[in-house]
Each structure stands twice: as structure tokens, then as C-alpha cells.
Amino acid sequence: MAEKVTIATVARHARVSRQTVSNVINAPHIVRPETRQRVQEAIVTLGYRANQAARQMRTGRSRLIAVRIEPTRDGINGSVLDRFLHGLTETAESAGYRVMLYTATDDDREISAYGDLLSAYDLDGFVITGTDHGDPRTAWLAEREIPFVTFGRPWDHPQAHSWVDVDGAAGTREATAHLLAAGHLRIGFIGWPAGSGVGDDRRAGWHRALLGAGVDPDGLDAETEDGIAEGARTAREMLGRPAPPTALVCASDSLALGALQALRAAGTTMPVIGFDDTPVAAAVGLSSISQPLGDAAARCVDLLTDLLDGPHRDPRQVLLRPALVLRHLA
Amino acid sequence: MAEKVTIATVARHARVSRQTVSNVINAPHIVRPETRQRVQEAIVTLGYRANQAARQMRTGRSRLIAVRIEPTRDGINGSVLDRFLHGLTETAESAGYRVMLYTATDDDREISAYGDLLSAYDLDGFVITGTDHGDPRTAWLAEREIPFVTFGRPWDHPQAHSWVDVDGAAGTREATAHLLAAGHLRIGFIGWPAGSGVGDDRRAGWHRALLGAGVDPDGLDAETEDGIAEGARTAREMLGRPAPPTALVCASDSLALGALQALRAAGTTMPVIGFDDTPVAAAVGLSSISQPLGDAAARCVDLLTDLLDGPHRDPRQVLLRPALVLRHLA
DNA sequence: GGGCAGGATTGGATCGTTCAAGTTGCTGGA
DNA sequence: TCCAGCAACTTGAACGATCCAATCCTGCCC
Known part of the structure; x- marks a missing residue:
């Protein structure tokens, strides 16, 4: 292993003091250009890299x-x-x-x-x-x-x-709007139990989109914990309702995937849109809301x-x- | 913010020297038990934590x-x-x-x-x-x-x-053995182009399993880059062979998933086993080889x-x- | 009681960097 | 000619830990 190159090595090599080297690194403008260049060349030649531990001890910052x-x-x-x-x-x-x-x-x-x-x-x-x-x-x-x-x-x-x-409500609103534009009215939402910030936000987008289109969201909402099995169970439950949804927006890809499987098993198809655009959604061809x-x-x-x-x-x-x-x- | 607690603070509090505190931390056995305990109490009381940067500068180790x-x-x-x-x-x-x-x-x-x-x-x-x-x-x-x-x-x-x-060959061998036990003979393998350590290893397990069961692997092998689309394309190609496989082992879940989709699209079903047991495999119900x-x-x-x-x-x-x-x- | 061995404890130096307080050399105004 | 003012650079000290060498105890033996 090559021996340690410290700021002192660089200083000797460039025939300046330690502090000047430090200045070249941390406050280049106060060093005369020709000195600065000489020091920078020494840094490159010797392959000097500032030791974070030492810097940190002095400055209290660790990067x-x-x-x-x-x-x-x-x-x-x-x-x-x-x-x-x-x-x-x-x-x-x-x-x-x-x-x-x-x-x-x-x-x-x-x-x-x-x-x-x-x-x-x-x-x-x-x-x-x-x-x-x-x-x-x-x-x-x-x-x-x-x-x-x-x-x-x-x-x-x-x-x-x-x-x-990420504006989750905007995402579910866009998904809902897309389904509305495709002619659906009874668009269901499978989300998490009320009380979580993220979950409530995602539900709100769907809710507002329906209200904005003059659709009563009542009876189109379902709450469940996250998971594929939970999504499937909830989708089955919704299919049994008096006026089942004709399309679904879900608060996560897990829920959407479960819903999709339940629908397929029930011999039904309807559009389902998930949330997060996970690799799983991409793999099975599920539409989803993608977070940047x-x-x-x-x-x-x-x-x-x-x-x-x-x-x-x-x-x-x-x-x-x-x-x-x-x-x-x- | 509470002010900094250094080894000196602890030393003062426990009425010993810095070195003794250091010994309590790094070589407890050379400190008399009662002193050791007094120091340890001071450490707890003051909430002292060794500063890594300082330690690192002296010892050259950063943990x-x-x-x-x-x-x-x-x-x-x-x-x-x-x-x-x-x-x-x-x-x-x-x-x-x-x-x-x-x-x-x-x-x-x-x-x-x-x-x-x-x-x-x-x-x-x-x-x-x-x-x-x-x-x-x-x-x-x-x-x-x-x-x-x-x-x-x-x-x-x-x-x-x-x-x-992880013994990839053992994994594909087990998968192949499972399919053999289920009565399959023409078990195909979709893997990566020869030359990669991991890919060749996974292919070798399948190969040996077939040979061990007296099945000629010739014409049951396919090479392709990784990916869902590639897996699908390769599976389609294999279906068109004179003696197509009746079951598949794949070098990755991506390939397996693609194969699965191609088979479904072709109206065929056959067992497919992937590799890595990714969340995607779990989500779609694909059997897979799980790495610990x-x-x-x-x-x-x-x-x-x-x-x-x-x-x-x-x-x-x-x-x-x-x-x-x-x-x-x- | 003095000397000694051995372990426990102490003070000083050190790691590589930056901060603070110098020192040097040059310019320009009176 | 003198010195203030400034820019450019140098020197000494400090950050908080560990290592090293020196010192202090303590008990023990003669």
C-alpha cells in the first residue's frame, strides 16, 4: 500500500504551508492563482484526498x-x-x-x-x-x-x-378521471383504514374526482390493511354489494394485485389501477400511479x-x- | 443541544484519568473492578459515546x-x-x-x-x-x-x-428433480448466454439433473439475455421446436415470468420454475428457487x-x- | 522499616485537518 | 521617508481519541 498522503505531504511538494493547501481546497479565492495551480498539481500528482475523520474532528461536519x-x-x-x-x-x-x-x-x-x-x-x-x-x-x-x-x-x-x-391525491384523482373518461361511473376505491396521512390522502383524490363528476361515492369505498390477500378479500366483498363497482382504484399495488386475482377467479374483468408502479405492476401489466x-x-x-x-x-x-x-x- | 461529552468529561466525573476511561472501554480487564464500575456509571449518566472520528484518526479503523x-x-x-x-x-x-x-x-x-x-x-x-x-x-x-x-x-x-x-446449481437441480418426480422428461432450461459464472452454474444444475435421470438435454436448452420480453420470446421459440419441453426451469424470475406470459398467450400451460424468489414471483404464484x-x-x-x-x-x-x-x- | 515487583494510573505526544493569530512584502498617500 | 493598509502566506493550537512511557500505589518479603 502506498504511504499516506496528508496535507503536509502536499505542502512540502508544492513548497507552501499546510494552511495554504487547506485554503486551496476550502477557500481557493484567497490564494494567488499561480500558487493555487502549483498546489493543485501537487494534489493530483500525489493523489491526495482529504481525510474526512480529521476534517470532521475540527469542523464537526462529516458530510x-x-x-x-x-x-x-x-x-x-x-x-x-x-x-x-x-x-x-x-x-x-x-x-x-x-x-x-x-x-x-x-x-x-x-x-x-x-x-x-x-x-x-x-x-x-x-x-x-x-x-x-x-x-x-x-x-x-x-x-x-x-x-x-x-x-x-x-x-x-x-x-x-x-x-x-408526492401528491397522492392528485394521482388517485387522475386515475379516477381516466376511468370516468372511459365511461365508468361506479368507480370503487380500496384503501387503508382511515387515520394514516398517506392513505387518507390517496382516498381523498378518488373521492373528490367522483364528486366533481357528480357521482355519489357512497358504497364504493372499502377499507382494509395492505396486502395481496386483503386486496382479494375486499374485492370479493365489493362484488357482492348491491351496486358493485365497474372499475377499481387501489391505494397500493398489493391491493390492486389481490383485487385483480379475485376478479379473475370470479370470472369478471374490470379495470384496476394500483399505486406506486412497483416492478410487480410492470411485470403483470397492471396500470399504476408512478411516484417520481x-x-x-x-x-x-x-x-x-x-x-x-x-x-x-x-x-x-x-x-x-x-x-x-x-x-x-x- | 446538550454540550459535548468527551472522554475527559467522563474522566472528571468518575475522578480518574482519560486513559483509565479509555481502558474501561477498550481493555476492561486491566482496570480494577470497582474503578471500572465507577467509570461505567459515569458513562451511562453522562450519555457518553466515543467519537468515531477521533478514534479513527488514532487507530486508522472506522468500523x-x-x-x-x-x-x-x-x-x-x-x-x-x-x-x-x-x-x-x-x-x-x-x-x-x-x-x-x-x-x-x-x-x-x-x-x-x-x-x-x-x-x-x-x-x-x-x-x-x-x-x-x-x-x-x-x-x-x-x-x-x-x-x-x-x-x-x-x-x-x-x-x-x-x-x-448460494449454490445455484443445487437450486436448479432440485427444481429439475421436482419436475422429473412429477413425471416430466423434456424439461427445458432458459438461461443466460454461456460465459457468466452465475448463469453457467445455474444451467449446470439442470443439465446434471437431466443426465442423472437419463434424459438427453439436447434441444431443451435456450440462451437469452435477461428480461421479461426475452423470456417470452424464448419460450415461444421453444414451443415451436420439434420436441418442445413440457416443463421449464429458468435462470431468473424475469425469464420465468416472460415464459409464463408467452405460454398463457399461446393457450398452453406447463410448470415453470423461476430463480430468486422475488416479490414478483410471490405475487403471481410462480414457483421459484429462493436464495437465503x-x-x-x-x-x-x-x-x-x-x-x-x-x-x-x-x-x-x-x-x-x-x-x-x-x-x-x- | 526498606526495598522490590507488579499492576493501576497518569501525563504527554500523536493522528490530519482547520481556525486564529501572526509575519512578510508590497503599494500608495502624506 | 514613513507608515497604514492590504494581500498572501506561515505558524501554533485545537478537535477527541489512543498509544507510549513514566510514575504511583499496594502488598510482600527479608
Whole structure:
């Protein structure tokens, strides 16, 4: 292994002091151009790279962003966060940050992980996913003035902090509008039990679209936990109603896929539109509402670096529009 | 924010020196029990956590493991590495290591990322995925004696370094044996073009199983790039052969899914078995060969910590058996 | 009571970087 | 000629941990 190249090595090689090298790196404008170039050549020649640990000890900044990685669950919905993570890593890298992962099984444990990450690794900031009403994690971070951005709105206080989210209601509204335009009136919705921010939002889009078209949503709504089996069960239940729907919008691809299987088993076909545009939807030809995850990740990094690099900026919010992806099943 | 708790704070609080606190943490056995306890109480009371950056600067070790995260591709096969990553993060955490992500679009760029990660963050080790014949990455790392473990065999030199892999041949052999036991003889295989370690291995299992049962594999094999469309096209082609197969084993779930769709479109049904047991397979009821990814990740961490903590150990290898997951389609 | 061995504890140096406070050399105005 | 003012660069100290070498106890033996 080649021996260590430190700032002192570069300094000797360029016949300047350590500090001048440091200035070339961190404040190039205060160094005379010819000196600057000599130092930069030395840096390239020697292959010098700043040691983050040493820099971090002095500045207290680590250029590290922490992101939680969820325990493998469903596999269908999990892929959404995975795709988000991919985008996040890429964008963070080009902004000069790296991503560190952590796990936590619940909010309390996640909060205690924050303390660990902050004091041991001096993390610069967090990207928090899957926020819900009265999230204790964001409260903890905000209280300590630790920079963070959420992917998901703070449902209670819209302006509380910086966040990026996808307008789920706009997605379900567009899906519903598409089905209305295709001549359907009794468009059903299979969503999650009321109370979750994301779930209520997605239901609201469908609800408003129907009302806007003069259709009474009553009797066209169903609530269930997420899952393929749950989707199938709920679809069967809806088929047995007095006036069953002639098309379906679902709050997730799992639900949509279950519904699709139940319909096929019952010998019925009707358009079904899922949510999240997971690989599963693409594979089976299910239409779905696609979240711009790469974009969302990039904006998260933007907002976070804003908080980190800039002086105390006001929190900013970004709401992205999802896109309806039509496939042969609808 | 509470003010910083350093080793000196703890030392003052416990009325001992910094070194004694350090000893309590790093070499508890050389400290008198009562002193040790007093220090430990101070650590808990003050909520002290060792600053990694400072420790790292002195010891040169960061307790950080780097893992590459692939650009989002297919979405089906990508999920395999994602699940692996989840397991890796969890196991690493309980072994006292954290996972740092990096991206790279090709091997050369990946190698230059190594240099960056090593000199800037003092990474302790790497987990490399998707090795192939004559992998330049492992050569680069080995040359510099940087600890690493691969998930995937070094196909050229089986004992070259520590690795964990899943016995793909055993998987396809089991799948083929299952179909043979169900009475099938002309069992086809859709795999990738010869030349890739993983692909050839999976084909070999099917091949050996057929030979073992006295079936001539000739005319039952097909090669194609990975993908749903490719799988469909290849299955159609095989149906047109003089003696088409009556069952299929595929090198991936993408291929299997494509084959399944082509067969359904052609009005035929036959058992199809995929590989990797992705969420898509589970969702559509496709039988598939499941890799024990959580287990593989855990073993990777084991081997890597062995290399890091122990004195120069010999490389170790772990070959795990996959499991055939039968679903209603086969 | 003094000397000694052995382990527990202490203080100082160090890792590589940046911050703060110098020093040098040049320009220009009185 | 003198010195203020500035730009360009240098030097010493600090971040928080660990390593090393020196010192302090303690108990034990003669």
C-alpha cells in the first residue's frame, strides 16, 4: 500500500504551508492563482484526498447523511423505499455527501439510534421516510435543531420543516378521471383504514374526482390493511354489494394485485389501477400511479444540503406530481 | 443541544484519568473492578459515546463497511441485492459496524471509488457483489491487502479470498428433480448466454439433473439475455421446436415470468420454475428457487469481521443451499 | 522499616485537518 | 521617508481519541 498522503505531504511538494493547501481546497479565492495551480498539481500528482475523520474532528461536519433502511417486509411496497434509496445515494454522492444506513424496528428505537449516529459519527443530517401524524422522530430532531428532511409530509403542521412528497391525491384523482373518461361511473376505491396521512390522502383524490363528476361515492369505498390477500378479500366483498363497482382504484399495488386475482377467479374483468408502479405492476401489466422517486430523492438532497450549507434558511417544501402509467390491464 | 461529552468529561466525573476511561472501554480487564464500575456509571449518566472520528484518526479503523448499491435497473432482479443489503445492514449493526453506500456504473469507476472511500473515510472493508470471471475489483483490493468479502464466488480461483455464495446449481437441480418426480422428461432450461459464472452454474444444475435421470438435454436448452420480453420470446421459440419441453426451469424470475406470459398467450400451460424468489414471483404464484439472502448477508459480515478483528486469518468460504419454493403455478 | 515487583494510573505526544493569530512584502498617500 | 493598509502566506493550537512511557500505589518479603 502506498504511504499516506496528508496535507503536509502536499505542502512540502508544492513548497507552501499546510494552511495554504487547506485554503486551496476550502477557500481557493484567497490564494494567488499561480500558487493555487502549483498546489493543485501537487494534489493530483500525489493523489491526495482529504481525510474526512480529521476534517470532521475540527469542523464537526462529516458530510454523511443517515437514512433508515426498513426491515424486509412485504417485498412489493418495500421496493418503493429501495428505489428511493438508490436515487438518494446517487444524488448525495454528486453533492459530496455519502449515505450511511441504519435500521430500527420502531420509532423509539429509531430515536435512540439518532443519538448514537450523531455522537459517534457526527452525522450532518437525516432523511426520514414514512412520516405520519404526530411523528415523534421529527419532533425529537426539531427540538435539537438537527437538520433533516422528510420524504412524506408532516400531516399536522404543513410548514413545520423541509419535506418532499408526492401528491397522492392528485394521482388517485387522475386515475379516477381516466376511468370516468372511459365511461365508468361506479368507480370503487380500496384503501387503508382511515387515520394514516398517506392513505387518507390517496382516498381523498378518488373521492373528490367522483364528486366533481357528480357521482355519489357512497358504497364504493372499502377499507382494509395492505396486502395481496386483503386486496382479494375486499374485492370479493365489493362484488357482492348491491351496486358493485365497474372499475377499481387501489391505494397500493398489493391491493390492486389481490383485487385483480379475485376478479379473475370470479370470472369478471374490470379495470384496476394500483399505486406506486412497483416492478410487480410492470411485470403483470397492471396500470399504476408512478411516484417520481428519483426526483423525490434528488429534491430531498437539495433541501438537506440547503439546510446544511446555507445559513439558517426557512424550511422549504416540495410536492411532486405522480404520473399515471397505463398498461394493458386497464 | 446538550454540550459535548468527551472522554475527559467522563474522566472528571468518575475522578480518574482519560486513559483509565479509555481502558474501561477498550481493555476492561486491566482496570480494577470497582474503578471500572465507577467509570461505567459515569458513562451511562453522562450519555457518553466515543467519537468515531477521533478514534479513527488514532487507530486508522472506522468500523465502516462499504457496499455498492446498483443503479435501479430491471426492478425484479434488483430486489435481490436490495434484500441482501437489508440483511447486511442489520447484521453489521449488531456486529458494531455501519454500512456506507456508494455507487458506480462500471468496474473502473468502482475501483476509483475504492480509493476515495479508503483515503477519505478510512473504510475498514468492502462487501462486493456480483463477481464474475477475472474480476478486476477483487484483484485491485487483494493487491492492496484491503479486507473484503464477496457475495458470489471468484469463478477462476475458488480459494482466492473469502466469499459467500448460494449454490445455484443445487437450486436448479432440485427444481429439475421436482419436475422429473412429477413425471416430466423434456424439461427445458432458459438461461443466460454461456460465459457468466452465475448463469453457467445455474444451467449446470439442470443439465446434471437431466443426465442423472437419463434424459438427453439436447434441444431443451435456450440462451437469452435477461428480461421479461426475452423470456417470452424464448419460450415461444421453444414451443415451436420439434420436441418442445413440457416443463421449464429458468435462470431468473424475469425469464420465468416472460415464459409464463408467452405460454398463457399461446393457450398452453406447463410448470415453470423461476430463480430468486422475488416479490414478483410471490405475487403471481410462480414457483421459484429462493436464495437465503439474510443468511448470506450475515455470513458475509461474519467473514469480514473475521478478517478485520482477527489476526491474518486464511480466507474462508461459505456455500449456502437455496430452497425450492413451490406455488400454485407449478 | 526498606526495598522490590507488579499492576493501576497518569501525563504527554500523536493522528490530519482547520481556525486564529501572526509575519512578510508590497503599494500608495502624506 | 514613513507608515497604514492590504494581500498572501506561515505558524501554533485545537478537535477527541489512543498509544507510549513514566510514575504511583499496594502488598510482600527479608
